[in-house]
Amino acid sequence: MKDVAQHAGVSTATVSRVLNGHAAPTPETRERVLAAIEELGYRPNALARSLRTTSTQTLGLVISDLLNPFFAEIARAVEDEARSHGYCVVIGNADESAEQEATYVRTLLDRRVDGLLLCPATDDPSLVREVSAGGVPVVLLDRTVRGATCPVVRADGSEALTALARRLVGAGHTRIGVIAGPPNTSTGRERTDVLVGSLGGLAQVVHGDFRQESGSQAAARLLDDGATALVAMDNLMGLGALGEVRARGLQIPHEIAFAVFDDQPWFPLLDPPITVIAQPTVEMGRAAARSLLALIDGRQPDDVRLTAKLVLRGSLGEAEL
Amino acid sequence: MKDVAQHAGVSTATVSRVLNGHAAPTPETRERVLAAIEELGYRPNALARSLRTTSTQTLGLVISDLLNPFFAEIARAVEDEARSHGYCVVIGNADESAEQEATYVRTLLDRRVDGLLLCPATDDPSLVREVSAGGVPVVLLDRTVRGATCPVVRADGSEALTALARRLVGAGHTRIGVIAGPPNTSTGRERTDVLVGSLGGLAQVVHGDFRQESGSQAAARLLDDGATALVAMDNLMGLGALGEVRARGLQIPHEIAFAVFDDQPWFPLLDPPITVIAQPTVEMGRAAARSLLALIDGRQPDDVRLTAKLVLRGSLGEAEL
DNA sequence: GATACATGTGTAATCGATTAACTACTGCTC
DNA sequence: GAGCAGTAGTTAATCGATTACACATGTATC
Secondary structure (H helix, E strand, C coil): CHHHHHHHCCCHHHHHHHHCCCCCCCHHHHHHHHHHHHHHCCCCCHHHHHHHHCCCCEEEEEECCCCCHHHHHHHHHHHHHHHHCCCEEEEEECCCCHHHHHHHHHHHHHCCCCEEEECCCCCCCHHHHHHHHCCCCEEEECCCCCCCCCCEEEEECHHHHHHHHHHHHHCCCCCEEEEECCCCCHHHHHHHHHHHHHHCCCEEEEECCCCHHHHHHHHHHHHHCCCCEEEECCHHHHHHHHHHHHHCCCCCCCCCEEEEECCCCCHHHCCCCCEEEECCHHHHHHHHHHHHHHHHCCCCCCCEEEECEEECCCCCHHHHC | CHHHHHHHCCCHHHHHHHHCCCCCCCHHHHHHHHHHHHHHCCCCCHHHHHHHHCCCCEEEEEECCCCCHHHHHHHHHHHHHHHHCCCEEEEEECCCCHHHHHHHHHHHHHCCCCEEEECCCCCCCHHHHHHHHCCCCEEEECCCCCCCCCCEEEEECHHHHHHHHHHHHHCCCCCEEEEECCCCCHHHHHHHHHHHHHHCCCEEEEECCCCHHHHHHHHHHHHHCCCCEEEECCHHHHHHHHHHHHHCCCCCCCCCEEEEECCCCCHHHCCCCCEEEECCHHHHHHHHHHHHHHHHCCCCCCCEEEECEEECCCCCHHHHC
């Protein structure tokens, strides 16, 4: 910057003013400065700028698992929205581990992100409190924590789940296997509660950890117990469960009805196509980013609650008639 | 930091030494400083530190599309490897657009990432040159550019592709539809060249853009032209092509043989399971991160060329016998 | 011609760390 | 006890930007 100033025959203050579009400099001076910048190929040091302004134009996003397409889609949407507002996104992978999540959150705070989007690994509120206490805006995404005091963006699957339950019961299923998420996550608990509640005693629940491997194990257990329908509470566990179903040579939907929470582009390609509860991932990501930007901007955004929809495709058999 | 120093009755220099594990401070002083840090809940400002040390402990990763599970896996692996070396990763989504890629690269450079991993959108070397000229270490990942002078990490699919070609030809296919990647990417060109070359005139090529939509369009065109086998050159185009095949009610493998470059966890679940050429994504990501770290460290890593493998699953029909 | 006011630019403090150069103290040797 | 070495800690410069304040110049007003 000093070089540029010298080259243009002005002070660094003036260069800075040109760079930041302040009203002051003469068109003529401005021209000279811009020429010098061009000539020297100067690019401002974002670190120095941030140190001075205490704004990094960066959002932190800590998600549970980038390999989960659900989160990848969200990350993508967050990134898109953030970029359109001139913000960058630093993504942290918590790997469904609370410690790793905490580590990442602290690293991001150390780097002075302007705000944080968090998909909490557990519903323990202490980490969120810590961040809020530090004065950094936080928005929770997909999952919430106990007694959260920050904005939350999530999808509500209650309606879709009760509709699903109604159909399963209506079709005469009496042993319905539910492959649930971890009970210490809000989504894990809530989805299961709603579904099990509306199945009125016909449900058998096995908890997984939102990962493929746990899905196949849970499915194995439930099938052994004679389940005639399986509902997986996220796409990765669904993937695992499907593998187990295939491995046993069971025919969907005749021998086993099947549904998954989360849609994926390949579910329609299976034979039969898989019935799902689709979450509006892109809207979730965008909404979360917008809420966070609002918070950074000093406004108080409302919680956002989008609706997940039941998409019938055939894997429930007569329950879809 | 000043507060901590005051609290512990020492100077900021001493605090800094304690923080950075320098030899100087007495165990006793160290103890006092640590106590003060603890008590005040002090966390060092990474920006200030980076400004002073010119090292951010951050890698930039610019990929073509986070929604493509292939890149998501790579991103995940990069992130893992980087973290284990104390580095963070900032991910940029280029969306297969050269401009957006350039924008992102510049943003990352402005933020003074210590190094850059790039999956170039086109094989134009100018952006890479620009970065190298700026003295920032770069490693290319998955794709290369013309006359690249930086380390490249990629998967070699030649063997797998010729094996695939041999089988298709051997099974008597004479109109083999190839859904190719964009000709201005190295992977798009090379894969196609190898496959078409070893199909000896039996290939019909339609170029897509590594995305689902282009895959279905290309498939439609090729099927209209009477193709009896389809090979998609990446998983998203494969997804699109599969959709088109299903939409037409064509049976795999009897009516149409099908294979895809890139494996995905759900390919084995289709009926029949899809034959693929699997790339070692995790190893690619890790290797790329390692190469970049080596480069940052002043060493000169070799190019890495991993091998993609043909995985036969049944979607080629008699070509697999 | 003096006063006031607007305008454009420069000077220097500042953000929060690191670190070279210096000072102060301790203890050892002869 | 002078001289020296070694250790512990301090002072102050520095990284590269932003910005409050000061200053100089030009214009309008009386």
